Amino acid sequence: MNRHMIRISPAMLLVSVMIAPAVVAQKVYDPGATDSEIKIGNIMAYTGWAQQYGAVGRAEAAYFQMVNDRGGVNGRKINFISVDNGSDAAKSVALTRQLVEQNGVLLIFSSIGTDSNLAIRAYMNEKRVPQLFVESSSAVFDDPSHFPWTMGFFATYRTEGSAYAKYILQNKPGAKIAVLYANDDAGKEYLAGVRGGLGDKASAMIVKEASYQASDAALDSQIMTLKPRGPTSSSTCRLARLRPRPFAPLTTSTGTRCSSFPTLRCRSLRSSIPRDSRRQQESSRMRGPRAGASRKCEATRRCASFWNG
Numbered sequence: 470m471n472r473h474m475i476r477i478s479p480a481m482l483l484v485s486v487m488i489a490p491a492v493v494a495q496k497v498y499d500p501g502a503t504d505s506e507i508k509i510g511n512i513m514a515y516t517g518w519a520q521q522y523g524a525v526g527r528a529e530a531a532y533f534q535m536v537n538d539r540g541g542v543n544g545r546k547i548n549f550i551s552v553d554n555g556s557d558a559a560k561s562v563a564l565t566r567q568l569v570e571q572n573g574v575l576l577i578f579s580s581i582g583t584d585s586n587l588a589i590r591a592y593m594n595e596k597r598v599p600q601l602f603v604e605s606s607s608a609v610f611d612d613p614s615h616f617p618w619t620m621g622f623f624a625t626y627r628t629e630g631s632a633y634a635k636y637i638l639q640n641k642p643g644a645k646i647a648v649l650y651a652n653d654d655a656g657k658e659y660l661a662g663v664r665g666g667l668g669d670k671a672s673a674m675i676v677k678e679a680s681y682q683a684s685d686a687a688l689d690s691q692i693m694t695l696k697p698r699g700p701t702s703s704s705t706c707r708l709a710r711l712r713p714r715p716f717a718p719l720t721t722s723t724g725t726r727c728s729s730f731p732t733l734r735c736r737s738l739r740s741s742i743p744r745d746s747r748r749q750q751e752s753s754r755m756r757g758p759r760a761g762a763s764r765k766c767e768a769t770r771r772c773a774s775f776w777n778g
């Protein structure tokens with residue numbers, strides 16, 4: 470029996486040597502990648518209340534098309550599969566399963582919104598599918614020890630709030646600050662950043678704080694709460710973190726523009742813009758050919774392509 474085994478061993482060795490190069494040469498990729506294609510999934514709000522942020526998805530699709538037109542990535546064309554969650558985070562889980570299990574994407578890239586990305590994070594990490602460049606500023610996506618397959622993109626709300634605070638310290642060290650923030654994790658993170666940026670001066674400089682719910686139809690009561698009363702010798706900078714967040718300028722109590730901070734409702738903020746300045750802005754807009762359209766709120770016309778949830 471042993472002689473027989475010895476006799477056939479050289480033949481087996483020869484077959485093994487012949488097969489080995491083929492095994493080495495065979496390329497093995499994760500699902501969603503081949504020698505000719507890379508499938509990338511994306512979840513975006515193309516319809517619903519946040520549909521303006523669909524511009525982000527369309528811009529990304531156009532960029533990947535440009536890459537493909539130039540030959541792709543090392544000869545591989547990018548198949549960018551972007552689906553619409555209708556501005557409803559609850560739909561994102563089913564859409565993610567569709568992209569991963571049916572479309573077979575290599576990764577989920579630049580999906581929109583805090584709540585939407587939180588909803589799919591556990592699934593993505595369980596499946597070991599990369600969740601790259603999350604479109605949210607929440608610090609919860611900076612947790613590689615627990616969710617190594619998830620990577621954020623933007624500076625966090627805390628970092629942003631801290632940057633605004635440091636700007637005020639450098640440019641208006643004697644200012645009194647009023648802060649308007651969302652009554653959720655993102656808003657509280659932003660407020661903590663403002664306080665942290667001001668350091669030991671926070672208690673003296675922050676004179677008023679007001680929160681709001683994302684479901685609030687208007688912010689008139691909060692604006693009235695933050696509005697300076699009586700004479701003041703120093704300017705009041707109003708910091709606002711709202712979601713969703715079209716942009717409009719907020720001013721100091723002396724009429725000097727402090728910076729452009731995220732705001733929600735122009736109707737609620739008009740009281741913070743000096744009346745003479747408002748009249749001047751509106752009259753200058755009326756000179757254009759679209760006089761009727763120019764009456765619209767400046768914040769509405771300058772809606773930003775950023776969404777935090």
